[in-house]
Each structure stands twice: as C-alpha cells, then as structure tokens.
Amino acid sequence: MAGKLKLTMALDRYDRHFPFFDGTVPIPDDINLEVKQVGQSVTLKDGSDRHGQMLHNEAYDICEFSMSSFLMAKSRNMSIAGIPVFPRRLFSQSQMWVHPDSDLWHPHDLRGKKVALSSFQTTLSLLAKGDLKFHYEVPWEEIHWILTTKEKVDFSVKPGVKVDFIGNRQNLGIMLEKGEIDAFFLPHPPVSVMRGETAARRLFADCQSEEKSYYEKHGDFPIMHIIAIRQSLLDKEPWLAKVVMKMFDDAREITASYYEDPNWSCMAWGRHYYEQERAFFSSDPWQNGYQRNFNNIERFIRYSHDQAMIDAPYPPEVLFTPETLDT
Numbered sequence: 001m002a003g004k005l006k007l008t009m010a011l012d013r014y015d016r017h018f019p020f021f022d023g024t025v026p027i028p029d030d031i032n033l034e035v036k037q038v039g040q041s042v043t044l045k046d047g048s049d050r051h052g053q054m055l056h057n058e059a060y061d062i063c064e065f066s067m068s069s070f071l072m073a074k075s076r077n078m079s080i081a082g083i084p085v086f087p088r089r090l091f092s093q094s095q096m097w098v099h100p101d102s103d104l105w106h107p108h109d110l111r112g113k114k115v116a117l118s119s120f121q122t123t124l125s126l127l128a129k130g131d132l133k134f135h136y137e138v139p140w141e142e143i144h145w146i147l148t149t150k151e152k153v154d155f156s157v158k159p160g161v162k163v164d165f166i167g168n169r170q171n172l173g174i175m176l177e178k179g180e181i182d183a184f185f186l187p188h189p190p191v192s193v194m195r196g197e198t199a200a201r202r203l204f205a206d207c208q209s210e211e212k213s214y215y216e217k218h219g220d221f222p223i224m225h226i227i228a229i230r231q232s233l234l235d236k237e238p239w240l241a242k243v244v245m246k247m248f249d250d251a252r253e254i255t256a257s258y259y260e261d262p263n264w265s266c267m268a269w270g271r272h273y274y275e276q277e278r279a280f281f282s283s284d285p286w287q288n289g290y291q292r293n294f295n296n297i298e299r300f301i302r303y304s305h306d307q308a309m310i311d312a313p314y315p316p317e318v319l320f321t322p323e324t325l326d327t
Helices: 015-021 050-057 067-075 123-134 169-178 207-218 231-236 240-258 270-280 291-306
Strands: 005-011 031-037 062-066 080-089 096-098 114-117 144-147 163-165 183-185 223-230
Touching (some): 005 015, 015 031, 015 240, 050 062, 050 067, 062 067, 067 123, 067 223, 067 291, 080 240, 080 291, 114 169, 123 183, 123 223, 123 291, 169 183, 207 291, 223 240, 223 291, 231 240
Parallel strands (some): 005 031, 005 062, 114 183, 144 163
Antiparallel strands (some): 062 223, 096 183
C-alpha cells in the first residue's frame, strides 16, 4: 500500500453508487479509496451533516455535495473545488405538497401562502422557488417561507421577503393538517406523511406530465448535487479531477447494466419503467460533463442570483477545475 494516494469519499447509497460500495468500479492502482456511506440528511455527532462537514471541516477528500451551497461557496472563494458529476437530480414539480382537502392545484394558488422548506438555500428550495418565478411566472417573493434547517453558507434574504425559522421538519405533516402551513416543498416528506398518519398530496394533479413539459422546454433533468473535492488536494494532484470523473462514468455504465435483468429491481415493472424513460428522454438525463450540462448549470446560477444567494452571476466555468471543461 506504500506510495498510494489515500482518499476518502462520502456518498449516499443510490443505485448509481452501488459500484463504489461493492468494489466493482475500477480504481487506479495508485489510489487507495475508502468509500463512506453518509446520507445527505444524516446528522453527525457534532450536529452537522455531510455538506457542512465537507465545507467547513474538510472532513472528506471527495464528497457528494449540495449544488446550491456549492454555488454560494464558490462565489465567496471558499476552499472547495468541483467536477461536473451530478449524482442527484430532481424535478421540482413532484416535491410540492399540500393538504388533500385544499383548493391549491397550481403554483399561482400559492401566492400569499405559508410554504415550508428545508433551508432557504437547499438545492430543491432554490430550484422550486426559481421554477415558480421563471417557469410559472409566480414571484417567489410573494410567498411566506417557513424554514426547518439551518443554512450551510451565510447570506441575507432579500428585503421584504417573509421568512421564519421553526426547525423540526418532522412536525410539518401535523402543521399541514392543522392549517398552520399551506404547503411544503421537500424531496423527503415528513415521517408522519410517509406512514399515512397525516395526509398530504402533491400540488399538481399530474406532476409527471408537468415534469415532461418542463423537460421538453428546458431540455434537462435539474441538478441537485455535485461532486466536490478538497481544493488543497486538487492543488497538489490536479490530475485527480479527470480520474474521479472516469470513476463515476464507469459506475454509471455498470449501474445501467443492472437493468438488463428484468427482475433486478423489486418493482414488478422496473424494466418497463426503464424502457419508458429511455424512450422519452432525448438523451441520457444522468449524463455528466461540463458542456453537456451547461444550460442546467447556468439556470441555477441565475436562480441563485435572483434569490440573493450570490451577489452577481458568474460564468459556469469558474465552478470546475480547468481539466474538466472539455467534457
């Protein structure tokens, strides 16, 4: 093992990351890689999470990281680097939840309402607010935002925007049931909702059709997470950026092969779903690379500036190591 570059990598256990955990992704001989399963919502002993540990403590060499917080960190010249690998993506439309008995069915119905988020800068929060304004023409500034998680990077909310911090996101199902909030935008609904103890439905009656329309207009699957690398590590080992990118591309190819078995997934029609998605998307929605995701990245920068998280828009290339800009 002498002479090998020892690295730690923090990831969640998505299917596209299985090859890192089971050892099937090829690792260069000169790298000793320790892969740690660290979920995005896992609270560590000091009260922080994966993103906070990476940003403020450099706890990992390589880390799955919030796209929104990454945009803010780079605008503040914080010591973190990125490669154009995007392991988590979501459309905002499926993550907007209201009470089943409400008369809320479209974003324009949310004007003046109380809507709960994780943090203001959480990537899903950034995307959903931006989509309200630029896709649905509903100014996010006209909504009263309720926050349940502390911010990773400090910033000041736009003047005139109503924001309250309440903490404890697991209470949101009860708050929705009592009418204390009108909606919540979360990729992971509270436990009480998931267990059926409190009721919630998605805002859109047919959110999948909404998401298809969104894709047809914008041409991409919105980014949630990026792969971040310690800046001090890349300063010493700039070659590592392309090597890590290849690992993730190899892992994605291995993952695609899983679905050749129609019974790989516990979903009875998993292979059918896989084929339907391939038929709909004009290209691989999970494709990594800078040039292939340019418009997606640029839209997030525009949203971040509009929401006062960064002082001014900047060229997307400043986010990534120069070695990866040709991808």
